[in-house]
Amino acid sequence: MPNSAKQHNAGDLRFLKRLNRSAILEMVRRTPGMTRADIATEARLTKATVGTGVQSLLERGWLEEGELKKSSGGRPGRALYLNDGYYALIGAEVGVHGLRMVACSLNGHILDQHHEHLPPTTPEVTAQHLAECLQRLLAGPDVAERHCLGLGVAVPGPIAPGQTVLRLAPNLGWRDVPFLDLLRQHLPTLEGIWLMDNEAKAAAFGELYFRTGEIPDSLLYVSAGTGIGSGLVEGNPWPVVTRGLQGLAGEIGHTILQPGGLYCHCGNRGCAETLVSGWTLRAALGIAEEDDLYEALQPRLQDDDVQHTLKRAGQALGTLLLNLHHTQNPSEIVLGGSLTRLGPAFLEPALDYFDASQNRLLGISQRIPLRIIDDSTFVAARGAAAQVLAHAIHDPDAFGTKLSPSAAEVSS
């Protein structure tokens, strides 16, 4: 990791150069269309330094020049943009119901995506299957000609910081699986950055990092699916995912909302997941694991008992959101996962409770922006891809590839 704190404790001139290059790149990424002069002002660097830095980033395919900006009595500056056509980022998610994978451009645009249904099976079979699908994705028309920066994999369970072992994935039946290593054995041709992260954390990162416009100081992604998890991303200008000592940060499905309540599969009583989660709803509404929760529920949505069950679950979700508000106080919340498809009967009680409660303490009217993702199929996979970019951007000279003369011709 280029950011592994202790390394950056001190630095030499090369470190400084790297720092400034990545600062320039990140600034243009966040504010497309900046000119060299804008960068110099913002970064407090001289025009000369910015000039050479930008030159290098252009040569390596990170940036491209755009139109001349409107001038107000002086030479107009040249707009700079991320070169969205040169690199590719690969992201994948191992989910309970299958494998999802995407190829993204630097701006987070999805070039190609694939959803492969696969019921829970062994890590070995899963890795092999995923590797095959990724091979096809990499060979696809929009991807093959790009330079691939690396692969990020999202998994439904906690990962301790700095590790590549999935500690536990209850919904897959896995425990202590070195999934990234397994996958690499089946995909030795894919070079570059290899990362693995928890699904909600990857999603959180992607939602913050690929945001257009102002990037918030922090973002909380709440993933409500078979289980409930969250991911918090913090830090400006270099956002970082919060993991905690054992990777348990964000295991909010196992916070207690009802002391002495029902037993959870984790062994504790009254966990949030016993009140709101895919598996509790299935149990409460008598829906088999093989069936799609949304489709099975569709014809019964108007039933009183269904309405009541969804309302209770929604309220529990609202309580969970309030607790996170008063624990982590994120700048923004994004709600995703398969449960968001259950619609207003589930979501409205959650939002109503959260909206009514969030400002009581301070007695103000500021609302934390909350966004609901209707279809979060590829959110985690795309987030994992975002993490690859965030990694590469810390050392653009090392991870970037020098443009060949022909490629340079094309992009200029």
Added chain:
Amino acid sequence: MPNSAKQHNAGDLRFLKRLNRSAILEMVRRTPGMTRADIATEARLTKATVGTGVQSLLERGWLEEGELKKSSGGRPGRALYLNDGYYALIGAEVGVHGLRMVACSLNGHILDQHHEHLPPTTPEVTAQHLAECLQRLLAGPDVAERHCLGLGVAVPGPIAPGQTVLRLAPNLGWRDVPFLDLLRQHLPTLEGIWLMDNEAKAAAFGELYFRTGEIPDSLLYVSAGTGIGSGLVEGNPWPVVTRGLQGLAGEIGHTILQPGGLYCHCGNRGCAETLVSGWTLRAALGIAEEDDLYEALQPRLQDDDVQHTLKRAGQALGTLLLNLHHTQNPSEIVLGGSLTRLGPAFLEPALDYFDASQNRLLGISQRIPLRIIDDSTFVAARGAAAQVLAHAIHDPDAFGTKLSPSAAEVSS
């Protein structure tokens, strides 16, 4: 703030020098007795660079040389230590029951302390009172001859990041008070760094930063007093307090533990504070605000109803700890505040619950270190002082004062 990210986005040679100086200083602070050679290895700097850096830090009174280290066949290195006799850090806390203040050395040793009883009153009167006490503290025998780096103030309420306004202090009856500015008007002579932070956050910072031995990656301080608050410190080697958008991070007293439960003073129902806090216990046990909770309870500790009440409250605290474990997963937890004095009848149920529950999810036996502070009178004030040091250490040349020849003589 020297760390206010956006500024450090990019840097020049002066920035690099500053970075390396503070890295050296921080390394010696964490690992007393390092030699120049040790630093060079650890920081991946050359001996030459470390040599000049150390020289400058010696001249400014940050470091001092110690004994020669034992050699194993070669020239022995010279041990380096923080110069614990040159600078002073001032910390203060505005609490519900009075003002607390400390003067610390760089290692966090308390040089002088003062506890001034003062019932809640206006910000103006409080500021004036505090200023007078601080004047006396600054003139004290162990403090006056030192160079003062600045003042940190801890207050019982949320502060939005980057602000110096106390948004709300329910237990003082304050709202939107620019307390630091008020205080400065009464204490114009005190130069250097001025900081204000929430009480639990300051305490958390101090407990992590002034720790001897290995410094954990993160630390959660839970302050259980009249209200319940927490502070999370994260980051290695530069720890940072988590605040959230509005400074509400750590307002765990207002997380819901009992949906539909009793009304809290914040207006929501079933807040943790309705189950465990000084004010709930007072209400439940019929103890007046003027009386000291601990002393009033002492003769009744064996009563069944008291035991039962304390047990219920303790269990709620345990639940709260578990929820924080599954939300933030800190490397270490420190429990402080006036309620820790209530003893085993209160604490054991909390610890028992937390110990029994914390590992169920992962199915392992690793225990999160949890320390209880019996007397946390000066913890927040000392933590505020720690924050002053953390600030100054980012630019030792700027904040340090060049040793006068006479002073240099004394310290060498």
Added chain:
DNA sequence: TGCATTTCATTATTTCAATGAACTAATGAT
């Protein structure tokens, strides 16, 4: 005791990235 060896620390000297000042380039205003 003498001497090679090892490690610590300091001292020139070199390297390298950012700076600053001078310069060219391109536009709008007069």
Added chain:
DNA sequence: ATCATTAGTTCATTGAAATAATGAAATGCA
């Protein structure tokens, strides 16, 4: 057309760290 203004480049200079050589102080062994 001229000028003021802003954008971007060129190049000598500056400054901080690397490199390499030297001195210093211990250990260990003949």
